[in-house]
Amino acid sequence: MRIVSGTALAADSGRHRRLAPCRSLIATPRFSLDNALVPPSVIGLVIALIARRYDTQQPVRLGIDLGVIQTLEALPADADLPEDLPWVAPGLIDLQVNGYDGISFNSPALTPDQVRQVSLAMDLHGVTWYCPTVTTAPWEILAHAMTTIAHAIRTLPEVADRVAGIHLEGPYLSPEDGPRGAHPAAYIHPPDWDHFQRLQQLADGRIRMLTLAPEYDNAPAFIRRAVQKGVLVAIGHTNANSQQIRAAVDAGARMSTHLGNGAHRQLPRHPNYLWDQLAEDRLVASLIVDGHHLPPEVVKTFLRAKGPSRCILISDITSMAGKPPGTYHSDNSGEIEILEDGRMVIAGQRHLLAGAALPITAGIANVLRYTEHDFQTAVDMASVGPASLIGIEPGRLQVGAPADLTLLRWPADPAGSIQVVATIAGGRLIAGRIPGDSPP
Numbered sequence: 001m002r003i004v005s006g007t008a009l010a011a012d013s014g015r016h017r018r019l020a021p022c023r024s025l026i027a028t029p030r031f032s033l034d035n036a037l038v039p040p041s042v043i044g045l046v047i048a049l050i051a052r053r054y055d056t057q058q059p060v061r062l063g064i065d066l067g068v069i070q071t072l073e074a075l076p077a078d079a080d081l082p083e084d085l086p087w088v089a090p091g092l093i094d095l096q097v098n099g100y101d102g103i104s105f106n107s108p109a110l111t112p113d114q115v116r117q118v119s120l121a122m123d124l125h126g127v128t129w130y131c132p133t134v135t136t137a138p139w140e141i142l143a144h145a146m147t148t149i150a151h152a153i154r155t156l157p158e159v160a161d162r163v164a165g166i167h168l169e170g171p172y173l174s175p176e177d178g179p180r181g182a183h184p185a186a187y188i189h190p191p192d193w194d195h196f197q198r199l200q201q202l203a204d205g206r207i208r209m210l211t212l213a214p215e216y217d218n219a220p221a222f223i224r225r226a227v228q229k230g231v232l233v234a235i236g237h238t239n240a241n242s243q244q245i246r247a248a249v250d251a252g253a254r255m256s257t258h259l260g261n262g263a264h265r266q267l268p269r270h271p272n273y274l275w276d277q278l279a280e281d282r283l284v285a286s287l288i289v290d291g292h293h294l295p296p297e298v299v300k301t302f303l304r305a306k307g308p309s310r311c312i313l314i315s316d317i318t319s320m321a322g323k324p325p326g327t328y329h330s331d332n333s334g335e336i337e338i339l340e341d342g343r344m345v346i347a348g349q350r351h352l353l354a355g356a357a358l359p360i361t362a363g364i365a366n367v368l369r370y371t372e373h374d375f376q377t378a379v380d381m382a383s384v385g386p387a388s389l390i391g392i393e394p395g396r397l398q399v400g401a402p403a404d405l406t407l408l409r410w411p412a413d414p415a416g417s418i419q420v421v422a423t424i425a426g427g428r429l430i431a432g433r434i435p436g437d438s439p440p
Helices: 111-121 137-154 195-202 219-228 242-251 273-279 296-306 360-370 376-378 384-390
Strands: 002-004 008-013 017-020 047-053 059-065 068-074 088-089 092-097 129-137 168-169 207-212 231-233 286-287 311-314 326-330 334-338 344-346 354-357 404-410 420-427 426-434
Touching: 047 404, 092 111, 092 168, 092 360, 092 384, 111 129, 111 137, 129 137, 129 384, 129 420, 137 168, 137 195, 168 384, 195 207, 195 219, 207 219, 219 231, 219 242, 231 242, 242 273, 273 296, 273 426, 286 296, 296 311, 296 360, 311 360, 311 384, 354 376, 360 376
Parallel strands: 092 129, 129 168, 168 207, 207 231, 286 311
Antiparallel strands: 002 008, 008 017, 047 059, 059 068, 088 404, 326 334, 334 344, 404 420, 420 426
16 A cells, blocks of 8 residues: 555556545544444544444445555444444455446447446446457457457546456357357357467457367467456357367356356256356356346355355346436347337347346346345455456455445335445445535
């Protein structure tokens, strides 16, 4: 930790989060505790807050300064606390974000400022780290995306402080209808190391995650080289057989991308690539639990088969996420419609999906609705689990831990959505406000 021109820089996974000067973010709660305000010992901290731990349900008082949790005090159960005390949890991490509010990372006109806009939009959903995701496209579009995102990371602190790495989904996928999903068949091809290295060079080495189909003859050797370079390799959009999946995992593949989606409409009872990935304990499954991509029974079955420690949540949101219900034009899908329940479909019908439009918090809420798992487990699937996979330190509720946190409210109504009250990253309040603090 060092101070440069009054700005604290906190080391995080080889990179730095830029922290605002301490005086700019004093946020001391004004509700009383035992008839007293927060004591003077924490008034000078960048952020002071009272919330309920997401893991133990214990009310706590936290003090944050210089990017880390400096104080953490358990409060008595009979303390005079607000009834709607928020939950404090690690900041959320989304490994698959294709765009937001009309901006696509696959756009041939993508600009660094648009990357910044998407990065800042993640704050509103409690996401403190995310992976801009670039999908199968002609070389010119892939190259432009890598160059633009890398430039944004180099020159815009708002981007560098939020991007964990680039996720390249394709073009080394199955060309078959079904597994191919919405990826254009004309640009799908076998893994090509020189092709990947050129993209990685344009990306300044920031491709941290790669989704591919392992049924190609050269896939195991390609996977092995990518893993040696520090890339998280995931299996997805695949028609691989049991032996090919096993070979990919032996070579170092560690994840299944949106398991249950990007698949044939009909599969053999057994064997098939869903059973193989469910049974492989070395694979962590990412799941889109937005209420539309996977039925509740499938989510429950997948979690029972893999266990929550081997499942993570992703949003896989597209460029139309963040838009209100209505009809829009998409360069990839043509006319699409966002329905009142957040389902995004090809316009004119209600069943054929055109992508995802709901944030990762919807997945947390649905895990609680569909399964027997508790709040901590659901939140960890969207924070601690992804952090471990991508190799970054998550926010943790202990003194000295990085202050990457989110404050959440979970309504008593099971049909309600999770509300993000505030997002804190690198010790800075980047979205919402601290309960009890006067609005600016």
